[in-house]
Amino acid sequence: MHKTPLLDQLESGPYPSFVKDLKRLAATKPQVDDLLGQLERSYKEKITHWKHGGIVGVLGYGSGIIGRYSDLPDEFPGLEHFHTMRINQPSGWYYSTQALRELCDIWDKHGSGVLNVHGATGDMVFLGTRTEELEPCFEALTAKGWDIGGSGSAMRSPSCCLGMSRCEWSMYDTMEACYQLTQEFQFDLHRPSFPYKYKLKFSGCPNDCVASVARSDMSMIGVWKDDIRIDQSAVAAYAGGELKPRGGGANVDKIDIKADVTDLCPTGCMSYDGKKLTIDNKNCNHCMHCINMMPQALRPGTDRGCTILLGSHAPILEGAQMSWVIVPFMRMEEPFDELKELTSNITEWWSEHGKNRERVGELIMRMGMRNFLEAVGLPPVPQTVRVPRANPFFFWHQSDFDAEAAGRKYYTTK
Amino acid sequence: MAVVEYKGKTFEVDEDGFLANLDQWGPEWVEYVKDLEGIKELTEDHWKVINMLQDYYKKNGIAPMVRILSKVTGFKLKYIYELFPSGPGKGACKMAGLPKPTGCV
Numbered sequence: 286m287h288k289t290p291l292l293d294q295l296e297s298g299p300y301p302s303f304v305k306d307l308k309r310l311a312a313t314k315p316q317v318d319d320l321l322g323q324l325e326r327s328y329k330e331k332i333t334h335w336k337h338g339g340i341v342g343v344l345g346y347g348s349g350i351i352g353r354y355s356d357l358p359d360e361f362p363g364l365e366h367f368h369t370m371r372i373n374q375p376s377g378w379y380y381s382t383q384a385l386r387e388l389c390d391i392w393d394k395h396g397s398g399v400l401n402v403h404g405a406t407g408d409m410v411f412l413g414t415r416t417e418e419l420e421p422c423f424e425a426l427t428a429k430g431w432d433i434g435g436s437g438s439a440m441r442s443p444s445c446c447l448g449m450s451r452c453e454w455s456m457y458d459t460m461e462a463c464y465q466l467t468q469e470f471q472f473d474l475h476r477p478s479f480p481y482k483y484k485l486k487f488s489g490c491p492n493d494c495v496a497s498v499a500r501s502d503m504s505m506i507g508v509w510k511d512d513i514r515i516d517q518s519a520v521a522a523y524a525g526g527e528l529k530p531r532g533g534g535a536n537v538d539k540i541d542i543k544a545d546v547t548d549l550c551p552t553g554c555m556s557y558d559g560k561k562l563t564i565d566n567k568n569c570n571h572c573m574h575c576i577n578m579m580p581q582a583l584r585p586g587t588d589r590g591c592t593i594l595l596g597s598h599a600p601i602l603e604g605a606q607m608s609w610v611i612v613p614f615m616r617m618e619e620p621f622d623e624l625k626e627l628t629s630n631i632t633e634w635w636s637e638h639g640k641n642r643e644r645v646g647e648l649i650m651r652m653g654m655r656n657f658l659e660a661v662g663l664p665p666v667p668q669t670v671r672v673p674r675a676n677p678f679f680f681w682h683q684s685d686f687d688a689e690a691a692g693r694k695y696y697t698t699k
Numbered sequence: 700m701a702v703v704e705y706k707g708k709t710f711e712v713d714e715d716g717f718l719a720n721l722d723q724w725g726p727e728w729v730e731y732v733k734d735l736e737g738i739k740e741l742t743e744d745h746w747k748v749i750n751m752l753q754d755y756y757k758k759n760g761i762a763p764m765v766r767i768l769s770k771v772t773g774f775k776l777k778y779i780y781e782l783f784p785s786g787p788g789k790g791a792c793k794m795a796g797l798p799k800p801t802g803c804v
Contacts, residue, residue, distance in 0.1 A: 337801070338799060338801050339714070340715045340788060340789050340793075340799050341715060341789070342789050344737045344785055345780065347785065437788075437802075437803070472776075476776055476780060477765065477786070636766055641761075641764050
C-alpha cells in the first residue's frame with residue numbers, strides 16, 4: 286500500500302469519506318491503491334498527474350468513453366490506462382438492487398470497481414479501466430440491456446428530474462420524455478456529428494431540480510397555463526400553524542401569509558385579507574414560491590405543458606449563459622413529436638452554420654435570434670426577451686420593406 | 700512514445716496508437732492500423748476519406764469537422780462508420796496519420 290499521509294486526514298469528520306471508501310476497495314484492487322498513491326502525489330505537488338487527452342472507444346461508436354493515462358505509469362502501473370466509461374442512466378436514476386448488482390458485477394470484472402454515481406450530466410460513471418477491457422465490458426453491458434452514454438461533439442445523455450414518479454408539481458412526464466428523446470437520438474448520441482456538445486434536460490416545473498436552465502443547451506421546464514388551484518381551508522390551516530410551511534422544510538413553524546408569501550410574490554399578484562387568499566393568475570409568472578411554501582393549499586393548474594429554453598453553457602468561449610425562452614408553451618404528450626422535430630431542426634441549423642466547437646447558444650449570439658427563429662420555424666414572441674433592445678442598430682431585411690410597402694405594418698412569420 | 704514495427708517500417712506512436720509525426724505516414728501504416736480498427740478490406744472509399752483528411756490537414760492545419768468530411772466525400776456519417784467502425788476521429792484520422800483529436804472528447 287502506498288503511504289498517504291495527506292489523504293489520511295480526510296478520513297476524519299462526519300461526512301462520508303471517499304478516502305475510506307477507496308482504501309476499502311484498494312484491498313482487492315491494486316489499481317485503486319495506485320490511484321490513492323497518485324492522488325497523494327497530486328495533493329503534495331498540487332498538480333494533476335494525468336496526461337493530456339486520450340482517444341479510445343468501442344467499435345461502432347465515436348463517443349461515451351473518455352481515455353486517460355497516468356504520466357507516472359512506472360510508479361503507478363495500475364494507472365497506465367485509467368479510462369472512464371459513461372453508462373446511460375435510467376430516467377430519474379431509479380434502480381432495482383438487481384440492476385445495480387449486475388452493473389457492479391460487470392465493473393468488478395472489467396474495471397477498477399470505482400464509480401461516480403452519477404456524473405453531472407447524469408450518466409452512471411465507471412471510473413478506470415484498460416483499453417483491452419473496453420469491448421468485453423461493453424459486450425457484457427449490452428447483454429444486460431445497458432448502453433453507453435454520450436461524450437464529445439454529440440448529443441449527450443439526456444437527464445430529467447424524477448417528475449411524476451414522486452412529485453405533485455410535475456407538469457409533464459419528465460421521465461418518459463427523457464427516455465423517448467434518448468431513444469430518438471441514439472445515432473446522434475453515439476456518433477458525434479455536431480459542431481460541439483448538445484445537452485437535453487427535462488424539469489417537471491420551474492423549481493428546475495435538474496438545473497436544466499443552467500446546464501443543458503435545450504431545457505424543457507414544465508409549466509401550466511390556467512389558474513393555481515387554491516384550497517382556502519388549507520390556507521387557513523397554514524395561517525393558524527396547523528400545517529407546517531414548505532412541508533416542514535422551512536426554518537419557521539408558522540408562516541405569516543402576508544409577509545412570507547404574498548409580499549414575496551415577484552409580480553405582486555396575490556393578496557390575503559386574513560381570511561381569503563386570491564391570485565390574479567393572469568399576472569402570475571409561475572415562480573413556484575407560494576406553491577413551495579404551502580404545498581397542501583396550492584396546486585399548479587391542470588392545463589399543462591412546458592416552456593422550452595435554449596442556449597445555456599459554461600463560460601468557454603463567449604461567457605457563461607443560461608438558457609432563454611424560445612417556446613413559451615408546448616404540450617408534452619407522447620410520442621413528443623413536436624419536441625423531437627424542433628430538436629432536429631435546431632441541431633440541423635446549428636450543424637450547418639456552427640463553427641468548430643461553437644455551442645448553439647454562441648451561434649445564436651453570433652447570427653442573431655431572427656435568423657435562428659426563421660430557420661427553425663418559430664414565431665418571434667415577446668416572452669423570448671426580458672427587455673427590448675436599447676440600441677437602434679436594427680437590421681432590416683428587404684422583406685420588411687416589401688411588407689411595409691404592401692401595407693403590412695409588422696413583420697409576421699410565413 | 701512507443702515504437703511500432705510493421706513490415707520493416709518503424710512508427711513512433713502515442714498510447715492511443717496515433718502517429719507521432721505525419722511525415723512517418725505511408726501505406727504500411729494504413730495496413731497496420733486497418734487490423735486494429737476492425738477493417739477487413741480497404742476499398743476505394745476508405746482511400747477517398749483518408750486522402751480528403753490528409754489534403755484538408757495539409758491545407759488547413761486542422762482536421763475537418765465531421766460535416767465537412769461528409770460534404771466533401773459525399774459519404775453520410777452512417778456510411779463513414781461502416782467504413783471506419785471507430786468513427787472519423789479514432790478510426791479515419793488515426794489511419795490518415797493526423798494528430799489525435801483533443802478537447803472534451
